[in-house]
Amino acid sequence: DDVSSKQLRDDLMTMLIAGHETSAAVLTWTFYLLSQEPSVVCKLQNEVDSVLGDRFPTIEDMKKLKYTTRVINESLRLYPQPPVLIRRSLEDDILGKYPIKRGEDIFISIWNLHRCPKHWEDADKFNPERWPLDGPNPNETNQNFSYLPFGGGPRKCVGDMFASYETVVAVAMLVQRFNFEMALEAPRVEMTTGATIHTTKGLKMRVTRRIKPPILPELEMPVLNVNSVGLAEVEPEL
Template sequence: MPVAEGAVTDLFGRPLFFSLYDWFLEHGSVYKLAFGPKAFVVVSDPIVARHILRENAFCYDKGVLAEILKPIMGKGLIPADLDTWKQRRKVITPGFHALFIEAMVGVFTKCSERTIFKLEELIERGEHGEKYTIVDLEAEFSNLALDIIGLGVFNFDFDSVTKESPVIKAVYGTLFEAEHRSTFYIPYWNLPLTRWIVPRQRKFHSDLKVINDCLDSLIKNAKETRQEADVEKLQQRDYSSLKDASLLRFLVDMRGADVDDRQLRDDLMTMLIAGHETTAAVLTWSVFLLAQNPSKMRKAQAEVDSVLSNETINVDQLKKLEYIRLIIVEALRLYPQPPLLIRRALRPDKLPGGYNGAKEGYEIPAGTDIFLSIYNLHRSPYFWDRPDEFEPERFSVPKKDESIEGWAGFDPDRSPGAMYPNEIIADFAFLPFGGGPRKCVGDQFALLESTVALALLLQKFNVELRGSPDEVEMVTGATIHTKSGLWCRVRRRT
């Protein structure tokens, strides 16, 4: 296996995935990267990714990622061991069924309208003759995503768009700590006494207690009002008239799925962190890309104007917002959330060589840590035409390269009925939510909330970057986000 000989200093001053991409172009789709005594195998190939994530998925667990996130998410779906994951996946997946998702579109709309109203108020109060306001849209999207997760998952209204509270501050403190741990590969927080000695760890445990107290109260209330039913009946509920149409309500009411409060708390905490980060990031980068491509913004606005007669969106209208949906997935291609998937081999395995790799493949021992570089996959010049360009239309066109043995190419017809391109359509060259059995269960929830929020924003406003695109620097942890915010000039459409 090729070995990348970059110095550790290459990793400072810019996001890790940039260096991984440079080494990918130099060493190929599978290479070994060493940090002192620690080595990782970096994979940037759909054929190898498909082997790890789907064909031999249970040969791998989350490894380093699980170690980092366990103190925060416990045995939630992301860090869970395989046995716990199999048990919880069977319970949680049915919760994201079609009627629940349809009911959630109303929640997405309600929360997005708060953000729209806030922007309109800022314009009215502004210093620019009521023509525009200058605002950090990344921060606004972060608040919006938090409100949606709160209502949709816990039935708790953070209302973070308009106010601050101890719970909101604690949530953001915990999010920042999760980001910190995801980039700090020495788990010093596990050392004795650090939770009392290190100030950021003291604050983290204080924040965690605030959130846990909130979640415990919500779980207690849900259990006290339990309406037990079989999963089939729960999936046929009239969620539009249900007072508490949250995922927590579904999990508590499911007959035969009795679970202790600790596990429910871990499930909810996982969805809070994973769901919040992803949506805020995809909206941020969608607007960043559109602001640099005014003709594409106008095309998106024309579609919104033709489909939405008012500010209320339903699923049938979302199906007609084809270009908006393609903008969302193209933003996820260029700025994947997360940019890396982490796995650890539980037993010896043989990886395929992938494109231009060793024909006989690569033997790896048990315990091998693997970085699946989604950023590299999504920008690979071998699998994408003009990989660094923003072209939402690319997802409508089939692509097949006969010279790449073992890759079935890109075919929108391979996943009939799918509203959004996925790993099946792209044969693992596009992995915005992972793939195989441990794929993210909330992918449709995240995609639809992003689509609603972007459509309503573009219906009301034109958006320009305040400065040049080069001023919007990237930093990364669990997701790719900006270093200093996405400062934009937001104008009312005339």
């Protein structure tokens, strides 16, 4: 369908401005979660090193950074941005056993949905491997609407793919070069909820540059065929 200039402008404003705080919050909570799970960090860095080496990521790398994507998926499950979706009824309807009148607002708690033990095993545990790496990326459809980080339906977030690529690239480039751990003097991480879920007092971390072993070039060495030379034929050097 044709998109009007006004709709295109509004969508870009939503993606660039409304998406700024949400992406920042996703990255903050992702690194907090990673700081609690060194084994996940190890797997994450191994994948990034294998796929990227020392270069910048490209669009072709997105399909290969599967574990990195799962880390973001799981971070969004535990700390969805925003934690609540609001939808307004366009006409009278019945939702389950509840009558909904035209013009009424419906609040959907994504936070509670994403941590509901009815839908998730070990619901409060950070586990990127709850989704198989060889399976599809989790979304509202293949998760039967129990996973809604970007909403769903006709009014699903217009910037979902942009946000996904942005956060995957950011995490990959950061863990490629640095190690992250909570600073010794860091205050206890507490949560403040508004339009997004963010840390009350920021996130104080100790960042150190990664020291990776040098890559040794393969040297072509001459091969001596000892079977082709008899010992009696070798003249000693004086």
